[in-house]
Amino acid sequence: MKLLRLTAAALTALAATTASATPDTALVVPVRSQMPVVLNLDHQRARQVDAILESAYARLSMVRSQLGAPANDTARLALLTALLTIRYETDTQLATVLTPDEFARMKESIYLPQWQRAIPSRGTRM
8 A cells, every 4th residue: 555655646746747847838928039020020120129129128237237136115116116117118119110919919929918816806706
């Protein structure tokens, strides 16, 4: 009986590691260099999108290096404000280059789907 339990535990552990080793390709975010291919952009607009994203990345790096790791709520709020400002400005610039459909597809491919609660929150009918 002990051998059976040990074998079952070993198989369960093996199955768990095998299942976690396979990547979920639905959650893979495309690399910035693949964005023109994903959106099917022509060369000129692809260069513009790449320049906008490169500028945003440089500004994000500068903000992170200036503010460092946030140690308190004020620093966290300053970092969040700066990051959201950069995101808003980048989205505004990208909206001038991309069509609304391309912009929506880009947002879909960059941002992961929202997490769904498995258990309903309080006050929600079951």
